[in-house]
Amino acid sequence: MYFNEEFETLPRQALEAIQLKRLRAVLERVYNNVPFYRNSFDMAGFRPADLKGLDDLQRLPFTTKQDMRDSYPYGLFAAPMDEIVRIHASSGTTGKPTVVGYTGSDVNMWAELMARSFVSAGAHKGDIVHNAYGYGLFTGGLGAHYGAERLGASVIPMSGGNTKKQIMIMQDFGSTVLTCTPSYSLFMAEAAREEGIDFRDLKLRVGIFGAEPWSEAMRAEIEAKLNLSAVDIYGLSEIMGPGVAIECCEAKCGLHIWEDHFIPEIIDPVSGRRLAEGERGELVITTITKQGIPLIRYRTRDITSITYEPCICGRTHARITRMSGRSDDMLIIRGVNIFPSQIESVLVGIEGVEPHYLLIVERTDNLDTLEIQVEVDEQLFSDEIKVLQKLSKRIEKEIKDILGVTCSAKLVEPKTIQRSEGKAKRVIDNRKS
Numbered sequence: 001m002y003f004n005e006e007f008e009t010l011p012r013q014a015l016e017a018i019q020l021k022r023l024r025a026v027l028e029r030v031y032n033n034v035p036f037y038r039n040s041f042d043m044a045g046f047r048p049a050d051l052k053g054l055d056d057l058q059r060l061p062f063t064t065k066q067d068m069r070d071s072y073p074y075g076l077f078a079a080p081m082d083e084i085v086r087i088h089a090s091s092g093t094t095g096k097p098t099v100v101g102y103t104g105s106d107v108n109m110w111a112e113l114m115a116r117s118f119v120s121a122g123a124h125k126g127d128i129v130h131n132a133y134g135y136g137l138f139t140g141g142l143g144a145h146y147g148a149e150r151l152g153a154s155v156i157p158m159s160g161g162n163t164k165k166q167i168m169i170m171q172d173f174g175s176t177v178l179t180c181t182p183s184y185s186l187f188m189a190e191a192a193r194e195e196g197i198d199f200r201d202l203k204l205r206v207g208i209f210g211a212e213p214w215s216e217a218m219r220a221e222i223e224a225k226l227n228l229s230a231v232d233i234y235g236l237s238e239i240m241g242p243g244v245a246i247e248c249c250e251a252k253c254g255l256h257i258w259e260d261h262f263i264p265e266i267i268d269p270v271s272g273r274r275l276a277e278g279e280r281g282e283l284v285i286t287t288i289t290k291q292g293i294p295l296i297r298y299r300t301r302d303i304t305s306i307t308y309e310p311c312i313c314g315r316t317h318a319r320i321t322r323m324s325g326r327s328d329d330m331l332i333i334r335g336v337n338i339f340p341s342q343i344e345s346v347l348v349g350i351e352g353v354e355p356h357y358l359l360i361v362e363r364t365d366n367l368d369t370l371e372i373q374v375e376v377d378e379q380l381f382s383d384e385i386k387v388l389q390k391l392s393k394r395i396e397k398e399i400k401d402i403l404g405v406t407c408s409a410k411l412v413e414p415k416t417i418q419r420s421e422g423k424a425k426r427v428i429d430n431r432k433s
Contacts, residue, residue, distance in 0.1 A: 003116040003119040009316055012308070012316060016054060022260075023054065031047070040060075043061070046060060057263065062272065062297045062298070063297055064298075064299050068098040072098075077101050078293060085103060088138070088139045089237070100237055109289055109290075111146040114243040115148075115151040116246075117242070117243045120313070120315070121231040121233070122205070122206045122229060125152035126153070127151075127154070128156065128176050130166070130173070131148065132166060132178065133159070133211070134159055140210075140242055141157070143235065143240075148177075170204065177208065178208070179209075181420075181424070183355075183424035184420065185222050199227045206228055206231065206249070208246075209230055209232060210233035212424055213324065213339070218344060231247045232255060233255070234255050238295060239287060240290070245258065250311075254307060256317045264306060266283060267282050269282040277308060281304075282299060283320065301329075302327075304320045306319070324342065326339075333405045333407075334406070336403070343357070343359065347374055350395060352380040356417045357372060357373060357417065357426065358373040358417050359373075360372075361430060372407050375411075375412055375413070376412075377414065381414065395407075396409045
């Protein structure tokens with residue numbers, strides 16, 4: 001089932017022809033309208049007319065989040081403000097927010113791609129979409145909202161928070177599709193259990209979860225606890241918002257990235273060299289249809305790989321693997337590179353451990369140390385101390401065996417680790433303070 005079958009199933013040759021045509025147009029647009037890109041291209045000795053094929057994209061420099069901050073707020077806009085109908089921004093937790101502007105055409109394109117994404121996940125026009133992504137400057141809420149409306153589904157614009165009411169609304173309104181972060185879905189499951197509510201009694205069928213990395217083990221737990229099919233969606237505010245890529249419900253094996261609107265590359269995050277199909281590295285995206293703020297070779301910092309192998313669903317767009325983390329979130333502990341999602345994969349596979357954890361990194365006597373605080377279920381926590389000691393040692397051993405890093409595991413009571421209605425905070429790195 002497709003939302004736009006013609007474009008979702010384009011042969012590779014036709015897809016690349018569209019990409020080249022649209023890439024030429026967007027390079028002309030930014031060169032003529034954005035001083036940053038004109039200077040950047042000139043320094044690289046490149047003019048838009050020099051583009052002969054898609055491989056020539058490698059000749060252009062990258063755009064980074066810092067470039068966006070340096071151009072705050074509107075310096076990278078390629079359209080005049082009287083054509084900008086929407087403004088979103090990142091949270092700005094590590095500096096000034098990155099600001100993005102949308103023309104009317106951009107908003108329509110976003111709705112189209114989110115509608116495609118909903119159908120890929122298994123949603124349809126008759127669904128009731130319970131949208132628990134945050135509304136406001138964050139792109140998640142309005143992105144999902146417009147996409148569900150474009151599909152023709154009914155939308156419940158809940159936003160985040162007030163979890164008990166969320167569950168009541170899902171019960172009373174007959175919600176069939178849930179959209180939120182994966183960690184918040186498990187928080188909902190926990191809250192429902194406390195209220196004596198079984199998700200098997202609800203009508204939820206599909207869950208579309210994104211905005212943070214999550215593992216296959218976490219997918220299995222979400223599907224078991226919420227009684228739905230859990231699908232991974234990817235996006236970022238700088239590029240568009242949610243709907244840049246999504247899994248199909250048929251395969252759940254990689255996220256289809258909508259290549260008629262975005263050109264993906266995978267690079268070595270250190271050297272910047274483009275990597276081959278199947279190699280894991282940093283995702284770089286060039287937008288080829290955005291008008292408000294097109295971005296050329298934007299470094300997402302998200303770690304993934306790409307495949308062009310045919311998918312059983314019939315969509316021809318490339319697939320990126322589930323994000324394993326971010327190049328700027330990677331922890332280096334005594335020379336070992338690890339991502340929080342890798343630790344999560346180990347923890348979720350251990351019986352008695354809850355899906356709530358916190359990584360605390362310290363530096364003592366010039367040596368890095370890693371403490372993993374993890375909740376255990378209520379029954380286990382009340383057991384004798386030697387049972388808890390055995391579980392703690394097992395966690396430490398499995399982390400060491402699988403990831404090659406030494407840690408200390410601290411078991412904490414249920415509901416001790418702070419919950420989040422948005423992106424979960426997983427790491428406290430005190431080496432930076």
